[in-house]
Amino acid sequence: MNRFFLIVSLFVILIGSTIMGIPVQAEASLQGDWEGAIVVSGQELGIIIHFKGEQDNLRATIDIPMQMLKNYSLQNIELKGAEIYMELPSQVVGEFQGEISDNRIEGDYVQGPAVGEFYLQKVIDKEDDVDNGDEEDLSAEELSLEVDGGTLYGTLQLPAGEHMLESQKHPVALIIAGSGPTDRDGNSPAVGENNSLKMLAEGLAKAGIASLRYDKRMVAESSGINSSEEELRFSDYINDTIN
Numbered sequence: 001m002n003r004f005f006l007i008v009s010l011f012v013i014l015i016g017s018t019i020m021g022i023p024v025q026a027e028a029s030l031q032g033d034w035e036g037a038i039v040v041s042g043q044e045l046g047i048i049i050h051f052k053g054e055q056d057n058l059r060a061t062i063d064i065p066m067q068m069l070k071n072y073s074l075q076n077i078e079l080k081g082a083e084i085y086m087e088l089p090s091q092v093v094g095e096f097q098g099e100i101s102d103n104r105i106e107g108d109y110v111q112g113p114a115v116g117e118f119y120l121q122k123v124i125d126k127e128d129d130v131d132n133g134d135e136e137d138l139s140a141e142e143l144s145l146e147v148d149g150g151t152l153y154g155t156l157q158l159p160a161g162e163h164m165l166e167s168q169k170h171p172v173a174l175i176i177a178g179s180g181p182t183d184r185d186g187n188s189p190a191v192g193e194n195n196s197l198k199m200l201a202e203g204l205a206k207a208g209i210a211s212l213r214y215d216k217r218m219v220a221e222s223s224g225i226n227s228s229e230e231e232l233r234f235s236d237y238i239n240d241t242i243n
Helices: 002-028 133-137 161-165 196-206 234-242
Strands: 032-040 043-052 059-064 069-073 075-080 083-087 095-101 104-111 114-122 139-147 150-158 172-176 210-214
Touching: 032 104, 043 114, 095 114, 139 210, 150 196, 172 196, 196 210
Parallel strands: 172 210
Antiparallel strands: 032 043, 032 114, 043 059, 059 069, 075 083, 083 095, 095 104, 104 114, 139 150, 150 210
16 A cells, blocks of 8 residues: 555656646757747748847847848846747837747737737757868857946957967957947948958957957847937947946
């Protein structure tokens, strides 16, 4: 009789662990790249969302290739079990509310009067696009800086190859993207993707020069700082550079 109750108890515990584990598995597998689309009135708009960090420090950026937008921060991300909520950058009113199931997210999308759906599929075993073998020697670190009104995000590109073995200090170049919505890599919705500043940073690294480049306010991953261009002041850019 005792053995029977022991078996039943173990069975209940195993079932309970499986049920309770569903949200945990969904949260643990969230980090990475997810591809899908927003669907409104039968029209699909392709999107790619990149999740970073863990549940307590979860961040996400969105790419919309058709609109030539890349790495724009999503705001007010909430992850509760298998349910997720997130908003488009503050200058665009758009809300995602969906449910995570294995490697897929599906749910509702609302942008003003437009109501539709969205879906995302996690990219599994995606190979890195590496054209040159020399890039394997490059080392970069993602950085963030708290400034007035929010957080700036950038990349510290470190010297590569033989320069990494040298003990002396290296010069550091601060790369500031041009006017308008140009991101840290030199890309913008106006001209598309060319990675000019990224290639500049990698070229400097091969020459033993470190560099720091960052997304300006309201641009790409730093898009959540201001809600409108009317709030921006030239002094904001100056202070951000000094910091």
